[in-house]
Structure formats: structure tokens, C-alpha cells
Amino acid sequence: MRHVVASSFDASAYLGALPQFAGQLPTGAARFATDPGHYDLAGSRCVKDLAVSELLHDGPAGTVRIRYAGNPWKHDEDLIVQYTGVTRLDVDAGDPSEGSGKVYGPGLIGHIMLDEILPAPEGCRHEIAGHRGRVVVVCADLTATWVRVPRPDDPPPGSWTPVLALGDRWHWLGRTPDGTWVVGVPHRRADPAEDSLDTLLEVLAGSWPATARRWSGLPPQAPALQTIVRHALVCGDWRARLALEWLEQGLPMSEDLAGALQVVQDDRRYGQRERHRARRLWKSYRRDAGH
Structure with a gap:
């Protein structure tokens, strides 16, 4: 990698240089590279802590499709990156990358540390560094899409409604249909508010006046x-x-x-x-x- 120091999860140099070359990136690559959540290490749409769950390379078609499974402790979604006009695919995980229709299995390079997208004569170069290896794709362009994946412990739809974000990027205060106040991650399980006081402490990160203004819109029955x-x-x-x-x-x-x-x-x-x-x-x- 030219700017990103993946081993220390440091993308500051890359982010500093990105405005200088973002205009040279193809449309999809530029959109993905400049996404505000891309290098927000604690964010739910950061590539850190994802894991390659599938890599499909179609040589004759010049395409690569990589699905990154979200970390259940951090991500609500999987990330799918579709590469077109692929001229190079390197997989440094003890597995050859030549051939057509090659499918690579889960855990290919370990959990992702960070990635880096740079302009290339062909379009762009995307390097993904994992704890056990790396993947490099040179292509005309790429499209990155986040998709939510149902989990076995997901509650039935409508079992609770998020009302107010707590400020830690994941948890919300919400209500069940019978009026019970709960705390949880949207689309996931929620627990009664009285059993979730440790999570509710996240609101203390803001000032009292600012939080009081946010809380003022809640009914008296709220925590x-x-x-x-x-x-x-x-x-x-x-x-x-x-x-x-x-x-x-x-x-x-x-x-x-x-x-x-x-x-x-x-x-x-x-x-x-x-x-x-x-x-x-x-x-x-x-x-x-x-x-």
C-alpha cells in the first residue's frame, strides 16, 4: 500500500492525499473511496473487521465479485464489491488466482485490516489487507453495495420501533407495540430499558443541555x-x-x-x-x- 498503514489501522495519510487524486478515480471507485464511513474505524460501514466470504473470478468476462461478511459485533450488513474490466487479480493467501470461474471460500485472508483504492492506467487498483494475506484487483471500475443479512436471532418484523439514537453508532432507544421501552440495534434484538442501563450510559458522552433537548421529545414514560x-x-x-x-x-x-x-x-x-x-x-x- 502506498499511503495506508494497514497493520496499525492508520489511513490518515491516505485521507490526506485522497482529495488530490479522487478526481482521477472511476465513478464507482471514487464514490466508495470517499464515503465518510469507509475509514470510520468504529462505524458500521467501515471495511475494518469484515471478512471475505466469497470471491468469484470470471476471467473471460473480466469480472470479480467479492462478498465481505460483516462482523456481528460491528456490522449490520455485508459488503459486496463488483469489479468490471478486471485486468489483474492477485490473491496472496496460498491459493492461485488464475483461471475462469474460480470461487474462493470463507476466511480467505482473515479479517480485513484496511484497504486502499488508487488510480491506475486501467482505471483503479484496489488492495485489501487482511490479517492472513491480501487481495489486489486492478480494474476499469467497481461498485460497492451494502446489503443487510438476516440472522437467526433477528426478532420478527415490527417487534420494536427505534425512536432515538443513543449516540454510539449502533444502539437506539425504542418501544415495543405494548409500549415497553427497550434498547437495541435496529433490525436486531432489543432488551428492556431497565436491563440496559449500561448501554444507556452512552448518552452521557453528549452534554446535558444537548441531550435534554433530544430527550424532550419523548413521552414521560421514557427512561x-x-x-x-x-x-x-x-x-x-x-x-x-x-x-x-x-x-x-x-x-x-x-x-x-x-x-x-x-x-x-x-x-x-x-x-x-x-x-x-x-x-x-x-x-x-x-x-x-x-x-
Whole structure:
């Protein structure tokens, strides 16, 4: 690879150079290379962590079709890349690539680390680096398509409706037809909100005012932000620090939150700074409440 350092999952140099040569790429290749999610390592449409599930090479037709299976912990979809006008196919996985109608099986090069698309005299050159090898395709152009694949544990359609994204790219707060609030990944299983407080903590990554504005459109029966903050306080570590920030930003206090703050200020497992912040918030609440 010329710019991407696949072994360290670093595409920064490539992304820096991409604007200079994106106009030289064929239409489909340019669309795929410049997709904002392509190198978003934590995103659900990043090539990292995909795995080749099928590679079909039709020599006489000059086509290659590669299907990449999504990682169930990251992707909701598989990626299919169709190459046309293929003049070169190299598969570095101990398996020859010559011939027509060649089908390569799953796990060909291991999970994908990263890829790189560059202009070539023929059109473009696509190199895919895996943990156990690599694939290089030189072609006139390519088309990349994401397709959702049903899984055995998928719930029946309509079993719950996503309502609000939590901010971690995958999970949503939603409701079942009987009104139960749940947390899950769209098209996948969802669990009751009261059993998903650890996942709901993702909302703390945003500021209290911004999240409060998003939450204001939900009905009163939705999980309360105060409940999430209380859970963060008793969890400790970075989650307690985010909860303290929300309280300092103006999240309304309650007796339950005051009790959690009292636990924090007296528990030496928390850092001294966090204990002092908790004590200031607790004293302010008690003073304002007239205690």
C-alpha cells in the first residue's frame, strides 16, 4: 500500500492525499473511496473487521465479485464489491488466482485490516489487507453495495420501533407495540430499558443541555435521564465523572441523586477530585432544599 498503514489501522495519510487524486478515480471507485464511513474505524460501514466470504473470478468476462461478511459485533450488513474490466487479480493467501470461474471460500485472508483504492492506467487498483494475506484487483471500475443479512436471532418484523439514537453508532432507544421501552440495534434484538442501563450510559458522552433537548421529545414514560445519571454515579470510573459533569451543567437534582452523591463522596474508590465535586453538589442541593 502506498499511503495506508494497514497493520496499525492508520489511513490518515491516505485521507490526506485522497482529495488530490479522487478526481482521477472511476465513478464507482471514487464514490466508495470517499464515503465518510469507509475509514470510520468504529462505524458500521467501515471495511475494518469484515471478512471475505466469497470471491468469484470470471476471467473471460473480466469480472470479480467479492462478498465481505460483516462482523456481528460491528456490522449490520455485508459488503459486496463488483469489479468490471478486471485486468489483474492477485490473491496472496496460498491459493492461485488464475483461471475462469474460480470461487474462493470463507476466511480467505482473515479479517480485513484496511484497504486502499488508487488510480491506475486501467482505471483503479484496489488492495485489501487482511490479517492472513491480501487481495489486489486492478480494474476499469467497481461498485460497492451494502446489503443487510438476516440472522437467526433477528426478532420478527415490527417487534420494536427505534425512536432515538443513543449516540454510539449502533444502539437506539425504542418501544415495543405494548409500549415497553427497550434498547437495541435496529433490525436486531432489543432488551428492556431497565436491563440496559449500561448501554444507556452512552448518552452521557453528549452534554446535558444537548441531550435534554433530544430527550424532550419523548413521552414521560421514557427512561428518565436522572435514572441513567444515578446509575453512572454508582458505577464509578469515567462514567461517574461524566455524571458529575451533567449535574454541574444543571441536571435537576433529586433525593435519589443526592443519595448517590453521598455514596461517592464517602467512597475512597473514587478519586479525591470526584469526591470533592460530589460533596459540593450534595451540599448545594441540601442547602437549596432547606436542610
